[in-house]
Amino acid sequence: MIEINQLSKKYKGAESFSVHNLDLRIREKEVFGILGPNGAGKTTLISMLSSLLKPTKGSFSINGLNYREHTQQLKQIIGIVPQEYALYPTLTAYENLRYFGSMYGLKGAHLKSKIHDHLEVLGLGPFADKKIKTFSGGMKRRINLIAGILHAPKVLFLDEPTVGVDVQSKNAIIDYLKELNKKGTTILYTSHHLNEAEHFCTRIAIIDLGSIICKGKPSALIDEHVDARNLEDVFLAKTGKALRDYA
Numbered sequence: 001m002i003e004i005n006q007l008s009k010k011y012k013g014a015e016s017f018s019v020h021n022l023d024l025r026i027r028e029k030e031v032f033g034i035l036g037p038n039g040a041g042k043t044t045l046i047s048m049l050s051s052l053l054k055p056t057k058g059s060f061s062i063n064g065l066n067y068r069e070h071t072q073q074l075k076q077i078i079g080i081v082p083q084e085y086a087l088y089p090t091l092t093a094y095e096n097l098r099y100f101g102s103m104y105g106l107k108g109a110h111l112k113s114k115i116h117d118h119l120e121v122l123g124l125g126p127f128a129d130k131k132i133k134t135f136s137g138g139m140k141r142r143i144n145l146i147a148g149i150l151h152a153p154k155v156l157f158l159d160e161p162t163v164g165v166d167v168q169s170k171n172a173i174i175d176y177l178k179e180l181n182k183k184g185t186t187i188l189y190t191s192h193h194l195n196e197a198e199h200f201c202t203r204i205a206i207i208d209l210g211s212i213i214c215k216g217k218p219s220a221l222i223d224e225h226v227d228a229r230n231l232e233d234v235f236l237a238k239t240g241k242a243l244r245d246y247a
């Protein structure tokens, strides 16, 4: 279970909080979607939960491990799939994954077979020894995903894992995440793909200006809104139609 209490982040020099007094409980084995317009605070929230960004105030714990006291244990049970590729372009897919696996203490034949298994399942088996710089966006996204799950994390954080990929890669990624979830991985992910989130998530929260403005099962939220046919209608009803440009 992920327990978030009054979590807040104000960036240095910023006038307002990017995430403000956010409370949330995410149950074990849920697929939880964090949705919101540009600048709502999704990446800030997921970066704090992934220990990539220090909260300004508030706290959270994952499976009973408080982030302040159990930093190292937490790193072992969580997997992180960031929005930006963290891959080395001049190394091969296999070499990149070996590097990421070794950071989690995996090694030898065990690591090798894990890498090849994941590459196969995600359709990248034949590309193991090709350099990342020759890969398409969808292939890089799939490698990025494998890098975050090689150590079999109990809780997986993904920041827009299907952004900028074709429908085939998107399906491969979502199907794979569904399999991981079936095997017991709790998933928390951000996305702008509302149709994808509607079908993939057990629950979602819509955030805006750093606060949760509604949460629940996608089907329940759609039912609650008389005129909503889908999650996108709920999203627009809650967040409005004004553009959210920020710099």
Ligand SMILES: Nc1ncnc2c1ncn2[C@@H]1O[C@H](COP(=O)(O)OP(=O)(O)OP(=O)(O)O)[C@@H](O)[C@H]1O
Pocket: 011, 012, 014, 018, 036, 037, 038, 039, 040, 041, 042, 043, 044, 045, 246, 247
């Ligand atoms: N490093 C930073 N320094 C200062 N302000 C930041 C920084 N990163 C994000 N922000 C601000 O915090 C707010 C939330 O940004 P964040 O990236 O978390 O939103 P988001 O919901 O992930 O947006 P997007 O959908 O565009 O990825 C925005 O107003 C943004 O300008």
